[in-house]
Amino acid sequence: MSELRFAGSDRYVAPPELMLAVNAAITLERPLLIKGEPGTGKTLLAEEMARALQLPLLAWHIKSTTKAQHGLYEYDAVSRLRDSQLGDPRVSDIGHYIVRGKLWEAFDRDDRCVLLIDEIDKADIEFPNDLLRELDRMAFDVYETRQTITARQRPIVIITSNNEKELPDAFLRRCFFHYIRFPDRDTLAQIVRVHYPTLRDELLHEALTLFLGLRELPSLKKKPSTSELLDWLHLLQAKQIEAATLQAHASQGRVPLLGALLKTEQDIAGLGKLASLLKR
Template sequence: MSARFEGTADYVATEDLTVAVNAAITLQRPLLVKGEPGTGKTELARQVAESLGAPMIEWNIKSTTRAQQGLYEYDAVSRLRDSQLGEERVHDVKNYIRKGKLWQAFEAESRVVLLIDEIDKADIEFPNDLLQELDRMEFHVYETGETIAATNRPIVIITSNNEKELPDAFLRRCFFHYIRFPDMETMRKIVEVHHPGIKADLLTTALTQFFELREMQGLKKKPSTSEVLDWLKLLLAEDLSAADLKQEGGNALPKLHGALLKNEQDVHLFERLAFMARGQRR
């Protein structure tokens, strides 16, 4: 298994991102990846796993997720019910231990990539509750008295959408990388991966409209990489040309704008600015 991430044919990794991934692997620290939604943070973990030939374990964090769930959960209710029914399995507490994602990663026969996705969705104490486990790569199971230690230290990738600040103690233990929104040239490469052979004039016109839209002041939600890819897919499906886009360009909403603008406030903002621009030209 390769020890270095070099990107993959399906994922355009910038040089600074590649450096960050390999630095985290070398330091054996979690890689904390931030960036606005749609910049490929989650996909990065999948591509690192593919590039290194490693299995991936994905832990999707929600607002109700507790750190303990990543280690294990003890199902005391099932054990009580089984004891009332006289079940034989009740005598072995291990029958009621559910292994969490960290446990699965620690006991894997080969090194895995462990993705802890959108850590900032959880309670503010969540990152601190995982400090020791991620640092020492082991934890104690109180019900059985055993210590679970990592057989092969996993590559840990943690994503955050910056919804809340993460604790300093947690940040100190991570290698940090912020994925900047792709510039025009990087976006061209990304599009070429997903839509190979797209006509150059169509791509130039579409991306010009896309970046102009993103730069509009007052947008509640800027369209992301994943949304421009969806938009281009629709343009290709409708067999639209650069000329078709230019007809709607300037001060009108882009064709099939529902793939780019996701709330009525942004649509109304665009229409209002377009109306004002037309008035100034008269």
């Protein structure tokens, strides 16, 4: 099989350094660890990779209560106990009570797939270490049935992190790492054009100027992200707000439809104080 190469997609603007990281991880057969602030397209990268490479996508979205074992399998002892009390003949086969996790699903496929382990930093600190052996071996044991599940085709593993907590060194050593930097103005314009190809140049210019100006405010607790910029532009178009109107608001320190960009009361209050200073 020829080597897979990712070159972006018609719906995802991938900078050269990101494409290089993706293809390096594929070549090395290592998990690709993607970090970056929320809203920079980490999860979307895995989705668009799978689409561009024409591979199935399996997504494992991590929560604070998620354990590594959940990705392998879970043994439903409660259902087996209930069935035994009801005299169900299936209790003789413990395999009926093994629930497959996303890693098992990925390992058991005849074709190659993209496996997304999304927001790994939400889980406890032991979670990444608990997956080391399975990701290295591409295999794991099912103790209840005395099986060893080995990957038929090595999946392309994409792991995302919002950088909310440090990951263990042993885990980091086994990954190819890439940090998605926040896009510059030109890249932002390309991203917007992918989603809103008919957006007027004047409105895009004014919106990006205001958006990037907001991000530079040192007092912001949460800077607006790329996804929030896209939501805001969608609203500006829906409300038929023109570039001149946006510029007039900005000159007074005001931002129309501000709730699409700022998501804390402290940030909104701080912007209000700034507007008062500008008027004076």
